[in-house]
Amino acid sequence: MSASTCSLCAFAKSSIGRKLIVALTGLALVLFLAGHLSGNLLIFAGRDAFNEYAHFLHTFLHGMGVWIARIGLLACFALHLVFTVLLTKENKAARTAYAREATVQAPKSSLIMIWSGLTILAFVVYHILHFTIRIDSELAELGKNDPWEMVILGFQDSIVVLFYIIAMTLLCSHLSHGVASIFQTLGLRTKKTASAIKFVSQAYAIIIYVGFLSIPIAIKLFGYGCDK
Amino acid sequence: MPLLNLNLKVWRQDNADSEGRIESYEAKEIPTSASFLEMIDIVNDRLIKDNKEPIHFDHDCREGICGMCSMTINGVPHSKEQGITTCQLHMRKFSDGETIWIEPFRANAFPVVKDLVTDRSSFDRIIQAGGYISARTGSAPDAHATPVPKADADAAFDAAACIGCGACVAACKNASAMLFVSAKASHLNHLPQGQVEKDSRTLAMVRQMDEEGFGNCTNQFECEAVCPKEISAEHIAKLNRDYLAATARETVS
Numbered sequence: 184m185s186a187s188t189c190s191l192c193a194f195a196k197s198s199i200g201r202k203l204i205v206a207l208t209g210l211a212l213v214l215f216l217a218g219h220l221s222g223n224l225l226i227f228a229g230r231d232a233f234n235e236y237a238h239f240l241h242t243f244l245h246g247m248g249v250w251i252a253r254i255g256l257l258a259c260f261a262l263h264l265v266f267t268v269l270l271t272k273e274n275k276a277a278r279t280a281y282a283r284e285a286t287v288q289a290p291k292s293s294l295i296m297i298w299s300g301l302t303i304l305a306f307v308v309y310h311i312l313h314f315t316i317r318i319d320s321e322l323a324e325l326g327k328n329d330p331w332e333m334v335i336l337g338f339q340d341s342i343v344v345l346f347y348i349i350a351m352t353l354l355c356s357h358l359s360h361g362v363a364s365i366f367q368t369l370g371l372r373t374k375k376t377a378s379a380i381k382f383v384s385q386a387y388a389i390i391i392y393v394g395f396l397s398i399p400i401a402i403k404l405f406g407y408g409c410d411k
Numbered sequence: 412m413p414l415l416n417l418n419l420k421v422w423r424q425d426n427a428d429s430e431g432r433i434e435s436y437e438a439k440e441i442p443t444s445a446s447f448l449e450m451i452d453i454v455n456d457r458l459i460k461d462n463k464e465p466i467h468f469d470h471d472c473r474e475g476i477c478g479m480c481s482m483t484i485n486g487v488p489h490s491k492e493q494g495i496t497t498c499q500l501h502m503r504k505f506s507d508g509e510t511i512w513i514e515p516f517r518a519n520a521f522p523v524v525k526d527l528v529t530d531r532s533s534f535d536r537i538i539q540a541g542g543y544i545s546a547r548t549g550s551a552p553d554a555h556a557t558p559v560p561k562a563d564a565d566a567a568f569d570a571a572a573c574i575g576c577g578a579c580v581a582a583c584k585n586a587s588a589m590l591f592v593s594a595k596a597s598h599l600n601h602l603p604q605g606q607v608e609k610d611s612r613t614l615a616m617v618r619q620m621d622e623e624g625f626g627n628c629t630n631q632f633e634c635e636a637v638c639p640k641e642i643s644a645e646h647i648a649k650l651n652r653d654y655l656a657a658t659a660r661e662t663v664s
């Protein structure tokens with residue numbers, strides 16, 4: 184075994200190095216979610232504001248901007264996925280179970296990270312087929328000219344809305360542990376800042392949860408945008 | 412003196428290679444003044460009188476400083492009482508008729524030797540990898556020869572309180588040794604005497620930790636919650652920081 188001839192390779196193989204990759208990619212995704220939410224909430228500013236925003240995204244840097252963002256996000260997502268699956272497998276293999284298991288204080292959200300993560304994965308695949316690639320031909324047609332109307336129509340189906348609710352609930356759970364985790368993994372958490380970090384993490388998770396869900400709920404339950 | 416009648420569910424395992432099992436024992440008339448280890452001593456005396464194999468367990472100082480008394484009590488290393496080792500646990504914390512589960516510290520890096528006895532020499536190898544300073548031998552230097560800022564002295568002292576018992580690993584869902592390793596690294600990395608070898612120490616200790624087959628930290632802080640010396644997970648954050656800095660410096664140089 185060649186001990187680290189390359190210190191970066193050793194880093195990517197070490198437990199702490201891989202955790203840092205998970206934290207940095209997680210941070211990038213967390214920042215993306217904040218931006219994505221702010222943009223999406225323009226749906227409540229009306230058809231024109233939202234469509235203008237969608238148009239801006241697709242023409243930014245002569246249409247390159249959206250692709251740069253997509254490739255960057257895909258890379259972060261893939262790295263996050265590969266390393267978390269790898270770490271989780273190792274963690275499961277590192278010990279056998281107690282006949283009587285007990286948890287002292289770890290919150291439930293921290294125990295189900297892999298499951299909340301995999302739900303997010305399933306959701307993201309569906310979400311991209313739904314609103315980005317648009318496998319539904321009716322939505323595909325609208326997507327080109329009137330994204331606002333596409334969203335309103337896209338959330339008419341109760342099953343779709345239900346799936347969004349489930350996925351956002353697990354995303355909220357993932358973030359409530361994940362955001363605080365970033366600080367610890369990057370070495371920024373101390374005894375003094377611990378409670379503030381916990382607060383920020385939970386507040387962020389709740390804002391993301393309420394913010395994203397407000398859209399399908401407003402449309403499906405309160406008929407937002409449905410009166411022509 | 413009040414006496415307790417307890418049901419014990421104890422992990423019995425003949426050796427490292429055999430399969431273990433939970434066995435039930437009745438622990439009758441245990442004085443509440445007994446320590447947890449004394450309770451097992453009483454049960455063992457009776458087992459020996461009946462010509463049965465006593466329950467094997469590790470212990471040494473029986474005053475909370477050596478870290479030998481490794482066992483998991485009702486799923487929690489050193490029991491759910493905070494800031495104590497098993498030897499400091501008293502039977503008055505239990506009630507009459509209670510069932511108590513007693514198991515060894517579980518981690519693949521801590522193989523079971525027999526019953527509750529585990530082999531924790533993986534910790535020793537981590538210390539050998541970097542948990543020391545290279546210093547001139549000879550007479551001890553004057554205590555004030557190297558000034559240490561108060562904050563650093565306090566942080567180093569808190570980290571140095573680690574007795575290497577392994578409860579952090581046993582409590583961790585991933586059998587991660589991060590609290591132990593970070594305490595040992597932090598102790599020296601905080602002090603002027605530890606600066607020369609700071610980077611090589613950090614890299615070597617983490618590398619050895621990974622090689623021993625401990626899991627990865629998922630920031631759940633179960634370790635901190637069970638540590639008999641109440642060592643803070645703050646040291647883990649420092650280890651992450653020191654590791655990143657050491658890697659960066661190694662890459663550049």
Ligand code: HEM
Nearest residue numbers: 206209212213267296297300301304361362364365368629
């Ligand atoms: C929008 C998508 C996602 C975001 C914003 C996100 C965010 C995060 C963050 C911030 C962390 C904490 C990093 C750290 O340990 O410091 C994390 C950890 C983790 N994520 Fe994600 N994640 C996402 C998707 C996924 C997916 C698709 C999976 C699929 C398996 C996943 C699985 C995990 C796991 C297992 C952890 C480790 C938890 C731990 O170490 O405690 N995540 N995530």
Ligand code: FES
Nearest residue numbers: 473477478480498
């Ligand atoms: S026997 Fe020494 S700490 Fe318990």
